[in-house]
Amino acid sequence: MSEPDVLIVGAGPTGLVLALWLARAGVKPRIIDKLAEPGTSSRALAVQARTLEFYHQLGIADRVLARGRQVSFANMWIAGRHVARAELGAMGAGISPYAYALIYPQDEHERMLIDALAQAGVTIEREVELTALDRTPEGMVAHLSSNGRRSECRPAFVAGCDGSHSIVRTSLGIGFGGGTYEHLFYVADVEASGATMNGELHVALDATDFLVVFPLKDEGRARLIGTVREDAGGGAPRDHLSWNDVGRRVIEWLRIDVTRVRWFSTYHVHHRVAQRFRDGNIFLLGDAAHVHSPVGGQGMNTGIGDAVNLAWKLASVVRGGASAALLDSYEPERIGFARRLVATTDRAYRRSCRRCLERSSCATRRSGPFRRLPSSTAIARSAKGMPAPCMPATGCRGRRHPRMPPIIFNR
Numbered sequence: 001m002s003e004p005d006v007l008i009v010g011a012g013p014t015g016l017v018l019a020l021w022l023a024r025a026g027v028k029p030r031i032i033d034k035l036a037e038p039g040t041s042s043r044a045l046a047v048q049a050r051t052l053e054f055y056h057q058l059g060i061a062d063r064v065l066a067r068g069r070q071v072s073f074a075n076m077w078i079a080g081r082h083v084a085r086a087e088l089g090a091m092g093a094g095i096s097p098y099a100y101a102l103i104y105p106q107d108e109h110e111r112m113l114i115d116a117l118a119q120a121g122v123t124i125e126r127e128v129e130l131t132a133l134d135r136t137p138e139g140m141v142a143h144l145s146s147n148g149r150r151s152e153c154r155p156a157f158v159a160g161c162d163g164s165h166s167i168v169r170t171s172l173g174i175g176f177g178g179g180t181y182e183h184l185f186y187v188a189d190v191e192a193s194g195a196t197m198n199g200e201l202h203v204a205l206d207a208t209d210f211l212v213v214f215p216l217k218d219e220g221r222a223r224l225i226g227t228v229r230e231d232a233g234g235g236a237p238r239d240h241l242s243w244n245d246v247g248r249r250v251i252e253w254l255r256i257d258v259t260r261v262r263w264f265s266t267y268h269v270h271h272r273v274a275q276r277f278r279d280g281n282i283f284l285l286g287d288a289a290h291v292h293s294p295v296g297g298q299g300m301n302t303g304i305g306d307a308v309n310l311a312w313k314l315a316s317v318v319r320g321g322a323s324a325a326l327l328d329s330y331e332p333e334r335i336g337f338a339r340r341l342v343a344t345t346d347r348a349y350r351r352s353c354r355r356c357l358e359r360s361s362c363a364t365r366r367s368g369p370f371r372r373l374p375s376s377t378a379i380a381r382s383a384k385g386m387p388a389p390c391m392p393a394t395g396c397r398g399r400r401h402p403r404m405p406p407i408i409f410n411r
């Protein structure tokens with residue numbers, strides 16, 4: 001096999017979009033994943049406006065719109081009282097043609113991207129794992145393993161899209177600073193009825209409980225994200241917890257009657273940003289570079305933003321039209337975005353469980369002061385998935401970065 005220009009490690013949403021954009025721009029990458037199959041759980045649901053704008057350029061926005069569910073209203077409930085209803089379309093009017101939240105489960109989303117990638121002539125090599133990365137005087141060597149068979153690959157560039165436990169990041173010795181919130185969350189895809197199963201988004205809080213209700217495409221189905229009771233499972237391991245262990249108060253006062261739980265999982269929420277997003281010709285993207293609270297539904301979308309940012313630059317350099325200096329802007333732009341996003345979602349998260357914090361049940365293991373919510377402008381930017389202006393901490397204040405040319409690929 002000839003050596004690829006770009007080796008993409010990981011075929012989650014970040015790696016898939018990177019591969020698709022590169023392929024459309026005329027650079028055929030090699031993309032590997034250690035798993036035999038793509039993910040089968042719904043995980044990230046919200047597809048942000050900026051992602052849809054990118055998909056419009058790739059000619060796949062219509063497929064996503066046809067399969068997803070548009071949510072135009074968001075409601076806030078506090079201690080059983082309905083305190084606000086916001087029209088998302090009005091918030092985003094004039095900013096984006098996609099001024100709503102689009103709900104499209106990650107497993108279906110990945111399958112759509114895999115089909116689009118196959119149409120672009122790229123096949124994912126499955127059950128191929130990156131085990132180590134070396135630099136030699138002759139260049140970079142990626143050590144791969146597939147069903148016990150070892151091989152080497154010598155790409156010009158490596159894109160680490162290999163998730164939060166990234167071997168690309170660890171093999172470069174790049175730190176992943178931040179913390180982990182102590183509270184245990186659950187996600188459940190349910191069949192249910194009740195007044196708040198009305199196709200709108202609902203966020204509900206009280207002193208000890210928290211719930212977000214995302215409507216799914218089929219009527220009577222929703223994704224619930226909430227907190228697991230502190231006394232749940234009597235200290236049993238996390239994977240033994242079930243729907244019976246979730247906090248019920250908020251579900252009850254939202255009058256959601258759950259008739260079937262189709263998928264249930266628990267998780268701890270982390271907030272971390274890699275120290276660096278680049279080491280020579282090796283780049284970190286997506287969860288390999290940043291993880292944060294699901295507040296705002298930005299995790300997957302930010303990885304897709306990383307992928308597009310890097311893809312057009314890599315394609316321009318590999319195809320010989322641009323100087324390698326073009327790649328220098330990737331890290332300051334995306335690390336700035338990630339730091340800002342982690343800080344914003346951290347503040348929103350802490351705000352949403354302030355009362356829990358007072359009881360120290362949601363306290364992050366890395367303690368810090370509780371700060372005020374971000375401004376409405378910051379929220380609007382964050383909701384759209386747009387980078388906020390560079391802050392001094394990002395190291396890019398005052399620097400001009402090359403902008404992505406307005407590309408719309410042939411369908």
Ligand SMILES: Cc1cc2nc3c(=O)[nH]c(=O)nc-3n(C[C@H](O)[C@H](O)[C@H](O)COP(=O)(O)OP(=O)(O)OC[C@H]3O[C@@H](n4cnc5c(N)ncnc54)[C@H](O)[C@@H]3O)c2cc1C
Nearest residue numbers: 010012013014033034043044130162163286287297299300
């Ligand atoms: C339960 C749950 C609920 C979530 N809910 C939300 C939500 O509501 N909103 C939101 O925005 N986000 C949510 N997320 C986060 C979201 O799923 C991630 O942000 C997103 O999957 C990141 O995409 P990625 O491609 O960067 O990484 P991943 O999806 O983690 O993909 C990484 C890929 O790399 C592969 N890989 C890893 N190591 C290697 C290796 N050494 N060699 C080869 N391949 C390798 C893996 O098999 C995997 O396919 C949720 C996550 C979970 C677990």
